[in-house]
Amino acid sequence: MKNIRNILNSRFKRNGNFFMQLTKILESKPKEIKYYRRAFTHRSMNIKDSKGNPFNYERLEFLGDAMLSSVIASHLYLEVPGGDEGYLTKMRSKIVSREHLNELGKQLNLIDLVESKIPPGQFGDNIHGNLFEALIGAIFLDRGYKYCEKFITKRLIIPHVDIETLEGKVISYKSLLIEWCQKEKKTFNYHVYDDTGNDEIRHFSVKLSIDDKVVAKARATSKKKAEEKASKRAFFAFQSTMSKMI
Incomplete structure (x- = not known):
């Protein structure tokens, strides 16, 4: 098993501004950096935590997806009181579409923070959205639901969610x-x-x-x-x- 501490420390030797970049994205200092280290570790690193579990962003990606769905569902429920279940579900899908999340990940330059054995140019577009979801998962673990909701509102809902425009958008x-x-x-x-x-x-x-x-x-x-x-x-x-x- 590879030594997780040595591998993660090597990231900071090569990318000493990780903490600064992360602070800029969050607009505050992270409380527990360990969550963000995991959020930006690709499975190609093939490392495990102290309990022998894979140490990469995939589980955080799952958690972040759930947080996004929850916050967006709450927003739509309050903003569109006349929308039925089918309408709300369709609108949520448009907001958290893979294409949309990929764009958000690109805007934040999340790919620059990734620790991976795969050259950046060989990743598919979905890596950007995956990292955005993993970041959301890390924020939830680090700061709780309210702060996570605040981040999603500022980074996604306010600049990108316009109900009238989304109604005419086709996601597939x-x-x-x-x-x-x-x-x-x-x-x-x-x-x-x-x-x-x-x-x-x-x-x-x-x-x-x-x-x-x-x-x-x-x-x-x-x-x-x-x-x-x-x-x-x-x-x-x-x-x-x-x-x-x-």
Whole structure:
């Protein structure tokens, strides 16, 4: 087992302003730095705590996700008294979407604080949102629910949550298209296949058919991204009727 103290101390030799950067983000000094050390330790470090448990941000990510959902749910409940359960659930999903959390993580430059054996350029976009959630989890453990709520309100709700704007935002064109097809009793099919282009990175292409007619094509570096891109193109083709589902 690797010595956790030596590894974590090495972070401060290479990145002595960790505490200062963290204080700037929190706008106050952390009480227990140990939570934040964990929040910015990637699993690739392969270290364990004194009890033999993995020492990385993944459990804090889970906790932070729960804190975000709780604070956002409370805010929506109070701000939209006429919204039913379905509406509130959909709005919360838009606010805490992976895309949105990734942007928040980027804005705070959280990737600069990570201790990892993986070069920063090799991380996918989701690392930014994962770190934001882990940070929220660490704040909750360090300062409690009220301070956590205050941080989320200042960093997320006040600058980014506008009910009217969010009502027209689509977080998943594929989910919207499937919901629309089911409501309209239409059949749909995503035909995904490897793209044998000359790109160095593997690509996938997709043909989206509705009622056996190809309505959109797309190409991306993953099947999921290709399907989402094709769904977005189909959305604009059927926007007059599909927009009612938003």
